[in-house]
Amino acid sequence: MKLLNITNRKRESYQVSFRHSILLECALGIAAVTNTPLHDSMEKSKVYWSNLRENLSPELQAALDYVEKHNTWKTLLQLCHYHHCENLQGFLSFIEELEDSQLKFYSLPYLGNELQEMRRGASEGDKEGCLGLMEATKEHNFFPDYIQFVCESDTAKLKVHLKTVMTKWYEEFVQPSELEICEILQRDVASKREMGEKLTSEQLVEWATGGIDYRAEPNVQEVLLVPQQIYRPWNIEADMEGMKIFYYPVSDESIAPDDRYTPDHFLVAKYKALGDEARLKMVKHMVEKKCTLQELTSLLDLGKSTIHHHLKILRAAKLVDSRDGVYTLRKQALTFMEDDLQRYLDR
Template structure:
C-alpha cells in the first residue's frame, strides 16, 4: 500500500560523542592478549604479543589467566564507562569505594532497557534473575558464563583482581609506550575536526572505516573511542541509551609529524573508483541494488571478473551486501569529497 507522508518531523538520529584515554587502551590490551583465537588477526604480529608475555611478572600472568578464563576484561570496560577518570589512581579508588551491589550491577552486561530491573535483581543475589539473564543472552558466545560468574563471584576478590590486572598491565606495558597518549590525542582531535563537517551517521561511518550505523530504538547516543591495540578491528558494545564503538586509529595518527600520510580508506576509495568497470558498477548500483548475476548480465563481463571488481569496491567500503544483493553505500561515497578536503588542508 502506498503511503502519503504529510508529517513535518525529520527522521530521528543520534548524538555522537568522542572520548579518548590510555585507560581504554589498557583494558583493551588486557582483552587482546587473553583472546588467543583473535590474536593472530590483529595488526601487531604474534611475536609482539609473545615478547610482551615473556616480559610480564608472574603475578600479572596469573591475573591474565583469570581474565582469559572468566572474561573479566568486560567488567573493566563496564567500569570505565561510569565516568571520565583522570588517571589510573582515580579509577582504582573508584572501584574500591563502590558498594558491592553497585559494583556487581555495573560489571553485569547491559542487555536492554527492559531488563534493567532483572539486572539489578541479579546483582543483589537473585538466582532466578541470574538464570533469566543467562537465558536471554544464550546466543552470545560468553555472556551466560560471564553473568553466572559475576553473580556468584567473591566481590572483594573480584575487586582486587580487576585492580591488580589493570595496574599490572598499565605499569608493564602502557607506561612504557611514551607516544601512546599523543597518538590517541591526535586521532581524537582529527575526528573532532571532522565532526563539524559531517552528519552523525557520516561521522560514524568515516570514523569506523565503513560501519553503517542507523538510528536504533532507545539509542540516542553513539560514543566513539579511538584504540590502537585492536587494529584493524572495531569493537562494539551496548550501554544504557548508548552504542559504543572502540574504533581503530588511522595511519596518519600514528605518524602525526608526517602530514603527507593519507588515510588508508581514502586511498582505497580512490583506487576503487579509478577504474572504468568499477565506475560503471557504482552507477548501476546508484540506481538500485543488484545481484551478481544482474551486474554480470548488464555489463556483459565474466562473472569472475565482476566478482573481483566487487571485492575491491567492498574493501573500500563503497559497496555492501544486503539480502543477497550488492548495495551502494551512499554515505561513504557522499563524504569522499570531505575526506579529500580534510586531507589536503591538514
C-alpha cells in the same frame, strides 16, 4: 572498517560526544591481547601478540589467562564508563570501594531498559534473574557464560583480579609510552570534532568509524565515540544506559602527524578500488540498485569468481556492504572521499 559487536540489542536522532582515556586504552589492550582468534586480523601481527605476551611478567600472564577465560576485559570497560577516573589510582580506589552488588551490576551487560530490573536482581543474587539474562543473550557468542561468571563470582577475588591485571598491564605495557598514546588520542578527537562541524550526527559516526551506518534506536540519546589505537583496525560496539559506544580506530594521520606525505590506508584503498573498469561498472550498477552476486555476474558478463574478487576489494575499501547475499553501495563513503583527499592534500 571492521566491527566487533559486544552488544546483544536489536536495532529516533542522537547527539555525538567524544571521550579519550588512557584507562580505556588499557582495558582495550587487555581485550586485544587476550582475543587470540582475532590476532590474524589485527594491525599488529599474530607473532607480535604472541611475543608480547611471552615477555610479560608471570603475574600478568596469569591474570591475562584469567581474562581470556572469563572475558573480564568487558568488566573493566564497563567500570571505566561508570566512573570517569583521571588516573589508575583513582580507578583502583573506585573498584575497592564498590559494594558487592554494585560491582556485579556495573559488570553485567546493559541489555535494554526492559531488562534492567532483571539485571538488578541478578546483581543482588537472584538466580532467576541471572538465568533470565543468560536466556536473553543465548545467541551471543560469550554473554551467557560471562553473565554466569559475574553472578557467581566472589567479589573480593574479582576485585583483586581486576586491580592486578589493570595495574600490571599499565605498568608493563602502557606507562612507557603513555604520553605518546595520549597525544595520539587527543589529536584524533580534535580532528573528528573539526570534521563534525560539517556533518550530521549519522555522517560523523560513519566517517569516524570508517563505515558504520548507525541509525538512532529507541532509548539511545547519545553516541559516544572513543578513539583507540591498540585494537586497530577493529571498531568495538557496546551499549550503556541511553548510550551507544563505538571504540573506533584512530587514523594514520593521528599516529604520524609529522608525516605529511603518507596517506591514510583507507584513502588509498578506496581510490585503488575505483581504479578498475569492472569495479567502476559494478559501482554504477549499485548506485542504481542493490545487487546480488548472480545479478552482477549477468550484468557484467564475468565469472562469479571474478565478480567475487572485485566485491572483496570494494568491501575491503569500505565502499560496499553485504547482507544476506545482497550487495549495497555505501554512497556516503563516496561522498567522504573528496573531503578525505582534500584533508590529505591540505595536511
